[in-house]
Amino acid sequence: MRTANWTDSVSVLDRVTAVFDAFGEQDEGLGVSELARRANLPKSTVSRIATDLVAQRFLDRDGDLLYLGVRLFELGQTVELPRRLRQRALPVMKELRDVTHQTVHLAVLDESDVVVVAVMRGEPAFRPPVRIGGRLPAHATALGKAMLAYSPHDAVVRATSCGLQRRTAHTITEPPTLLRQLVDIRALGFAVEREECALELTCIASPILGHGGLPTAAISVAGTVGGLVPDRVAPAVRAAAATLSRRLMASDS
């Protein structure tokens, strides 16, 4: 039965989103009770939403467990920006990986976060804890700082207005410190992250700039603190970003 509440599109959407977000980064199946607990919704509500979402294949049911469904996979594959970026960027990312032997990431900025849209693995000995579709705080990553450095002032203010959450002892948590670093990044053309997102992880990123000099994405090389020398890979990262900026602008116009 649908109550008056259920017919309000925002509240329906809020509940659907709460159910989707209840699924963690690990690809795990959840029962209705666990889903209800994580989504902070009544079990009866979750049960009803789940039935509708399973019917539409936004969720998959396998026995008693629910999974994010094949239709989300299909819709996700169609999202224009990541798809276009990946197509254009993969050859450049591969080159950068071959030159540096390190893992290469491509990400876009979404308010105060970066969303990783492509990963090209380097040496298997070290796997940065970053995956495609993953979301990381912009201020704690070279990718995010590289894009913020080239973003309009109001976008930077928006991205930092909710406070800078600490990820490690090295994360920049003071907005003035971050703003000073953004000025330096603009001068250098690349951003450095030293254990600010995860311990042992260091990362060098440069922005991919579109029309008007605004960042559309950023490309980075990630490795261990001991294994990656920022000054040595920075020129290659900058060159890769410049190549991609040119190619994306040429294909857009």
Add this chain to the structure above:
Amino acid sequence: MSLAEWNTPHGSADRPVSVLDRIIAVLDAVKEADGATTITDIAARTELPKSTVSRLVADLTGQRYLERTDEGISLGLRLFELGTRASVPRRLVNAAAPVIRSLCDATGERVGLWVQQGTDMVSIAAVAGRLPMLPARAGLRTPALTTASGKAYLAFCADTSVVNRISALLVADDADHFREELARVRSAVVATDVGASYPGILAVATPVLSSDRVVLGAISIAGPSGAMDPERVAPLVRAAGASVTRRLAAA
């Protein structure tokens, strides 16, 4: 808008009725637009009033399911993120990996696992056999309309809009023949492609179904035509599909 208006079906039988149906109809309309679109276009595709579409688009944009740029309305980053966490391809690969490996060992031919995307089948796992012609790698796209894996998938696909979209290129007799072929695939549970997609390559495929009979993908075997016997491999492929379905249900 009154409650009755929300909940009572009226006009076209296909018009989405519940709020969730409308939300999904809007997402599908944006997906099918293939590039940035407009409120007017979404309203036309969904047969919903422009005012309704306008409000849903605002809600969906607020939660990043959609994105509004200078070019128009397109699918948003949240869908990209959710899509990468969707478990189907990974669950399929996990369930199918030992099965496709043993099918390859038993036949010496290339075996692939495919899911449908748009008008293509996309390879999510493959084991190379004696065929040197095609790169047996994941991520390879082939047309769903002519390949064995595509026909195996479409024959069991309950979503007629997918089947219609993919077969839309066919006219008159060809469309009839295609429908007849899908009916044969449904009864045989195998589809065959005798060199129509790739000259000289014979492929036989079977659907992979979930425990509640929803088609998730297809398993195919491909070898040189004339050298691989379709009558011999068909039962093996069919058994492999059933085995993956069982493993999925048990997972």
